[in-house]
Amino acid sequence: xYQYNDYDDALVLSRVEEFRDQVARYQGGELSDDEFLPLxxxxxxxxxxxAWMLRVAIPYGTxxxxxxxxxxxxxxxxxxxxxxxxxxxxxxFNWIExxxxxxxxxxxxxxxxxAIQTSGNCVRNITTEAFAGVAHxxxxxxxxxxxxxxxxxxxxxxxxxxxxxxxxxxxxxDEDRAVIRAHDIGLYLxxxxxxxxxRIMVGGxxxxxxxxxxxxxxxxxxxxxxxxLEATLRVYNRFGRRDNKYKARIKILVKSLGIDAFRDEVEQxxxxxxxxxxxxxxxxxxxxxISAGFERQYPVVSAELDLEYGAWLARDQDFAQWxxxxxxxxxxxxxxxxxxxxxxxxxxxxxxxPGDLSSDQMRELAALADRYSCGEIRVTHEQNLVLTDVARxxxxxxxxxxxxxxxxxxxxxxxTDVISCPGxxxxxxxxxxxxxxxxxxxxxxxxxDYLHELGELSLNISGCMNACGHHHVGNxxxxxxxxxxxxxxxxxxxGQQGKAARIGKIIGPAFRAEEIPTVLQxxxxxxxxxxEGDENFADCIARLGVEPFKQAVYQTNEKSEESC
Numbered sequence: 001x002y003q004y005n006d007y008d009d010a011l012v013l014s015r016v017e018e019f020r021d022q023v024a025r026y027q028g029g030e031l032s033d034d035e036f037l038p039l040x041x042x043x044x045x046x047x048x049x050x051a052w053m054l055r056v057a058i059p060y061g062t063x064x065x066x067x068x069x070x071x072x073x074x075x076x077x078x079x080x081x082x083x084x085x086x087x088x089x090x091x092x093f094n095w096i097e098x099x100x101x102x103x104x105x106x107x108x109x110x111x112x113x114x115a116i117q118t119s120g121n122c123v124r125n126i127t128t129e130a131f132a133g134v135a136h137x138x139x140x141x142x143x144x145x146x147x148x149x150x151x152x153x154x155x156x157x158x159x160x161x162x163x164x165x166x167x168x169x170x171x172x173x174d175e176d177r178a179v180i181r182a183h184d185i186g187l188y189l190x191x192x193x194x195x196x197x198x199r200i201m202v203g204g205x206x207x208x209x210x211x212x213x214x215x216x217x218x219x220x221x222x223x224x225x226x227x228x229l230e231a232t233l234r235v236y237n238r239f240g241r242r243d244n245k246y247k248a249r250i251k252i253l254v255k256s257l258g259i260d261a262f263r264d265e266v267e268q269x270x271x272x273x274x275x276x277x278x279x280x281x282x283x284x285x286x287x288x289x290i291s292a293g294f295e296r297q298y299p300v301v302s303a304e305l306d307l308e309y310g311a312w313l314a315r316d317q318d319f320a321q322w323x324x325x326x327x328x329x330x331x332x333x334x335x336x337x338x339x340x341x342x343x344x345x346x347x348x349x350x351x352x353x354p355g356d357l358s359s360d361q362m363r364e365l366a367a368l369a370d371r372y373s374c375g376e377i378r379v380t381h382e383q384n385l386v387l388t389d390v391a392r393x394x395x396x397x398x399x400x401x402x403x404x405x406x407x408x409x410x411x412x413x414x415x416t417d418v419i420s421c422p423g424x425x426x427x428x429x430x431x432x433x434x435x436x437x438x439x440x441x442x443x444x445x446x447x448x449d450y451l452h453e454l455g456e457l458s459l460n461i462s463g464c465m466n467a468c469g470h471h472h473v474g475n476x477x478x479x480x481x482x483x484x485x486x487x488x489x490x491x492x493x494x495g496q497q498g499k500a501a502r503i504g505k506i507i508g509p510a511f512r513a514e515e516i517p518t519v520l521q522x523x524x525x526x527x528x529x530x531x532e533g534d535e536n537f538a539d540c541i542a543r544l545g546v547e548p549f550k551q552a553v554y555q556t557n558e559k560s561e562e563s564c
Contacts, residue, residue: 001062001376002147002293004112011155012109015116019043020102027099042122042160044115045101049428052096054104055118060128060146061089061379065366068377070111072362078104083362085342085355087419087470088167089127089379090118094426116154121162123153123233127169129177130378130386131337133294134330137174140196142189144291145225146170148282151290152226159233163240164248166233167205179381180204181212181501182473184250185232189222196222202232202262203254206467210503211251214259216266222287226280231270235262296374296389301334305393312396318410321448322399325410336392338373340365340385340407343417343442353435354420355383364405372398381470382419382458384412414451415459415524416442419470423463423480430463432480432487437461437513444517454524457537458497473497475537476523477504478516489516493523493549494541502538507550519553526552 004012019039026036040046044055056071063071071091075083078100079093086092096104108114118125126149133141149168153159159166171178172189180186181204188199198220204213220228236250239257254262273279313320328337342355357365369377369387372394378386385407390398402408411417418441421427423434438461445451460474471477477492488510495504511519524537526549531540541549 001064012114016102016105016109019105023098023102038120041120044118046119048094048426052098054093054096054101054115056091056108056113056115057118057125058089058091058379059150060126060143061130063377065369065375067111067113068362068366072359074104074107075359082356082358084422085379085383087381087383088125090125121164122160123166126150127178129171130380131328134332134337134388135173136329136331138172139191140172140189141294142170142172143294144287145189147290162237163242164245176498179497182206183213186213198222198225200228203251205249205251206470206472208246208465210472212501216263223282226282227270227273230280231266231273234269235265298332298335301391301393309392309395319396319399322408322410326412334392336390336395337386337388338390338398339412340402341409341411342384343411344406344409353422354418354438361405368398368401382417413456415445415454415457416451418459418461420461421463421468427463429466431482432463434461434463434480437489437516440517441520444521455536472503473501481510487513489513491519493546494538496538505546507546508554522553523549
């Protein structure tokens with residue numbers, strides 16, 4: 001992974017001292033709440049329902065073992081012994097004292113971490129997929145470009161006060177696992193005649209107005225990437241609305257202008273940048289310097305050790321099931337990527353939210369990364385964690401260790417691998433509590449045989465229209481709403497991430513929390529009866545439409561009421 005240089009260290013440490021002074025002035029009454037607001041947001045600090053929340057940046061979702069250990073230690077010293085991994089590949093501490101924040105930021109800086117631009121109207125954490133560099137279907141490793149973008153965007157004065165927050169994701173695999181279609185800018189890295197190019201899509205986003213992004217440029221040479229993005233952000237900065245935060249995202253600007261008119265504006269701005277001789281052209285030397293931080297040597301795994309792995313597969317059915325569900329093949333022969341599930345089953349229903357990891361689990365996982373992996377941990381969009389570069393011969397002892405620390409639930413990609421925001425238990429913006437609903441779903445669908453019969457099926461839950469749980473692109477999406485000061489939950493179906501991304505459709509009137517497990521049971525039962533062959537849930541809905549599923553839910557409700 002990328003290592004900070006002296007410039008990085010100096011920048012982050014100076015930011016820590018700057019914020020330490022700002023906190024002292026705020027607590028001393030020299031700064032008002034309104035004056036302190038943009039300062040704290042630029043450093044990832046929110047006021048939640050019960051306490052301060054600090055969001056720590058994890059660039060493109062990659063942590064070293066030492067960094068994860070530090071996060072565990074911070075959780076013990078300054079929080080309540082756990083942290084929460086988000087869909088944006090960051091980590092949140094939910095119970096922070098304001099006076100401790102400068103010390104936390106200083107500790108983070110000691111391990112090359114920070115909370116800069118994890119909130120506020122700026123370019124947020126650059127994301128990519130958790131299997132970057134090892135995915136068997138990868139065209140090129142997107143991480144060097146994600147790091148390039150991080151360096152370009154961090155404290156870039158021109159883009160620190162945009163009309164609204166701005167999110168960029170990059171992918172370079174046959175299967176898009178970075179949800180690039182739902183981002184303000186989605187970048188797809190590919191090769192053409194031996195050279196690297198980007199397909200640049202703009203104007204995506206979920207929230208109150210869910211929109212998938214549109215093609216801005218089909219072919220941008222990698223050396224011109226920053227110039228193109230700079231022109232795009234300048235156009236957004238100039239024309240984006242600042243009078244209404246609900247209409248301030250770039251997706252609204254692109255929709256109002258139309259993609260062709262927006263493209264014309266970007267091309268004109270890009271030409272001005274070129275004419276001024278200030279275009280930020282990426283050099284081969286610059287990319288090579290960054291790429292060197294991601295290079296790794298892979299020792300050859302002996303055939304005898306692979307035979308031992310095969311013996312464990314044959315002798316232990318539970319191990320074989322975990323291998324099938326929670327591991328992914330790598331393009332490096334003899335090595336596998338392993339997913340640690342944070343959705344941990346019945347024993348943890350009442351104590352853990354999706355994405356939660358205790359301080360002990362963080363330290364244990366860091367030790368396992370040092371022993372069996374490459375000393376590196378990845379955070380997934382689905383709020384799980386990944387160890388890459390695990391030799392097949394080490395999978396059995398690693399699985400036993402995962403069982404011991406509660407991270408071995410074999411449910412990756414299944415219905416109970418729920419994506420969820422923390423909801424009203426923490427967030428001041430949430431309309432509803434999401435965690436009780438998630439726990440009811442876990443109880444309802446506790447049979448692995450049924451889950452495997454359903455196959456891959458994504459379930460996403462959001463506690464409000466901000467859509468932090470990305471419910472619009474879940475095969476099944478659940479949105480918390482309020483009616484007459486009561487919590488209700490709206491259900492969408494047919495959403496999908498990936499290259500064939502779709503926005504889900506609402507099936508009808510909202511449900512009470514206690515009805516949701518039954519609603520999901522009816523939806524999945526109908527899917528099993530209606531699918532053709534191995535057709536997945538989203539494709540089944542695309543073929544049949546929403547109406548048959550709607551009837552399966554609501555007609556059953558009507559019959560139940562009549563029988564009463």
